[in-house]
């Protein structure tokens with residue numbers, strides 16, 4: 001019998017398909033149940049995983065009671081993260097929830113509280129944290145290659161959240177037009193918008209790169225596209241004790257970075273006291289500049305073992321070895337990212353610079 005029983009609950013974010021595929025690729029894992037209120041959202045995963053109908057649920061409590069999972073994968077809309085984490089944690093199950101951490105800091109704190117009350121592990125999955133370029137950059141920083149991190153520059157996004165599905169499958173213009181009026185990605189109350197979709201990535205990974213520093217204050221501007229209640233473009237400037245960093249999020253890039261890198265390129269430039277690193281999404285190398293190599297060198301990305309490339313394998317590794325979740329997936333680092341996100345939202349609304357919210 002498989003040692004780890006995993007259920008996937010709530011398919012609102014289509015990354016559920018990706019995360020189930022990652023889980024199913026791990027020896028020792030059994031997918032014991034899938035659950036969503038809208039059965040059609042599970043169809044592709046049911047077929048791919050060849051799951052019998054007794055493992056498919058539309059009632060989450062029945063799913064938890066009947067399948068007794070060890071780990072639940074959650075992919076709700078951003079503003080449902082608190083509710084769903086509390087629901088599952090009440091059953092004393094470890095949780096891997098898909099990014100962003102939450103739609104607000106209060107919601108993020110409710111998730112941390114729920115995990116503490118249940119005495120269970122909460123991990124927040126940031127797919128970008130697994131990109132070999134970013135992990136290689138983090139390894140170089142950890143080894144002291146660029147000295148102390150003093151600036152992080154981030155630009156990221158995609159053509160729009162409805163242009164692709166699980167597995168980065170392209171969707172048609174007709175599908176996009178049909179879904180847009182009802183999609184949570186475009187609903188403010190559900191946690192939609194490019195800022196919430198992408199700023200947490202930049203803020204959380206920047207915090208990972210800079211060793212857990214918090215900015216002192218945040219200034220953010222969002223566009224206000226006609227006819228939409230959410231933003232599609234945000235620029236946030238973060239002032240740290242060491243200087244300025246900037247994070248920019250965009251729905252509406254010229255191309256999706258996983259097909260062709262748009263310009264500006266999606267990813268990070270990290271400046272340290274002794275060098276710089278350019279690490280861009282989906283690239284085979286990172287570019288390192290140091291005092292010895294001021295012209296810069298291309299460094300092939302590190303080969304990644306399973307626990308450095310698969311969030312479910314990483315979570316299981318931590319649980320089996322009684323290790324804390326570290327890096328971007330940890331509630332501690334993700335919470336700092338959420339502080340930055342919340343302050344950016346408040347700054348954009350007030351049209352002024354604000355001290356980091358606590």
Ligand SMILES: OC[C@H]1O[C@](O)(CO)[C@@H](O)[C@@H]1O
Pocket residue numbers: 127157158160161162197
């Ligand atoms: O924009 C919608 C979604 O598309 C992705 O960029 C890649 O699948 C996600 O990180 C984001 O949540």
